[in-house]
Amino acid sequence: MTIPASSQVVHTRAPGKVNVFLKVGAVMDDGYHDVATAYQAVSLYEDVRAYPADDFSVEFTGSIDTSGLSTNGSNLAIKAARTLARRAGYRGGVRLEIEKNVPIAGGMGGGSADAAATLLACDTLWGTEATKDELLAIAAKLGADVPFSFTGGTAVGTGRGDQLSPALAKGQFHWVFAIAEFGMSTPGVYTELDRHRDRHAQDIFPASHQPTVDANVLQALRAGDPVMLAESLHNDLQAPALHLAPGLGRVLELGEENGALAGIISGSGPTVAFLVADADSALELQVALSASRLRAVRATGPVHGARLVHD
Template identity: 45%
Template structure:
């Protein structure tokens, strides 16, 4: 048996997040176009006397180190299915923003799942791994597959999408986090009494991804949760305005926020947008990267 396995998992940005009305089970139907971006967490799993989690990196203090952590839940569920005691030490090296709308927690769940599968030699099928991911959370399956995908249902049913080039991104981290359930509750409050249309993927957006056309992608990006995120965190509007003023082709809240995402024409433009955002005083930190990025990968 291997003694240690490390898996690298990417962050994501939602270039389209179309949200339907609340379902009887409390979830929402989504048309969610995910794009994996080159910011990564690394999840390392080592045999131990009992299940324990450690975490290091930016905002590590905010990561739960108990069995509510998706990485712990992934190990427990894979172990349960294969009759294995999940006695492992899971170490998360964080580089994806915490509570930032970039699926860092989901990435850690997918990373721990792939790492435990390799460590234990369970040889779980891809379908089994994706099924466990879907049980863990709506964003977890995409963290496993990476690249680009359309997620429907509550976002967990994935169809891989073609990407015809490299897209350049700038991400601005906010001074505090936002709770995804709180943002969905605000979305429901803001849409109370209104007819919320069925979520449908934008063909214009899918075509722009397939062509690798940043200008066309910029015209097509959308996030139905953005008004709710801005309602709960109004200062994000200043960050979005600063990025637009600096020449970003598109500016949007990433997922449920509060990280804001800026699409740039090329690496040079991304650098200029990042510099302007750092100087604007509207965000805590800024990162530049590219997409698409691979999904969970054993290092």
């Protein structure tokens, strides 16, 4: 994809996500786990503006505290830009301005959305003309959730979560997210899952090495039925996340006491996702959570993946 040379900025946008189902396989010899997940992209977005530059830099604005975010080469957006530049043989750089609205280390794929939006922005700014498949291949190397943020919608993810198959979803689902004031380490939650399974080895079935998504989840998505989906929500990482941050249990109870059809830890946490019946229910739940001094935001899904925005 190319733009006129006179253009000085490219604006892209990519969504956060919620895992409506997440089954984690047994730990493998390399320490990783295969997963089976159903992703839904939701209307909390990361906005990236890319400007021509001689080197690579990133700065942040937005509705959440970004003071703890790295702005050096370890930042996923910088990694995305550098990787594309290397692949394309591009010798310049880029200055990135990222407006963040997805929680940081919150289990909603905010960093992955930054990377996806950056790939699209840099491809357009530099005129590298990478194909979608080429960009998705780069995305997969950056992180398991990056390809999904690039494609958006609703999808089943297998392997590390990066092997995507589109899933049919009818209509619109309404979500309320309770956003914690702290983040959680995804590797730390997976480590705690392995410990949890060891502790309860006599009481739970051994984890499969090749997990699958429950058919009831896919049926609920196809039907556009929030009540059916609420009954099928599942996250293997919820128990270890609650063990590491017990206060999240009270947040789950609070949401379900105030009209949520169901609540679930989003990804590796600590964001708590509440599925509700409709827009009015979402507003009522947001007000109730806010009255309990929780930061709550409403969103809908599924939404599109990374795309260009014409200012």
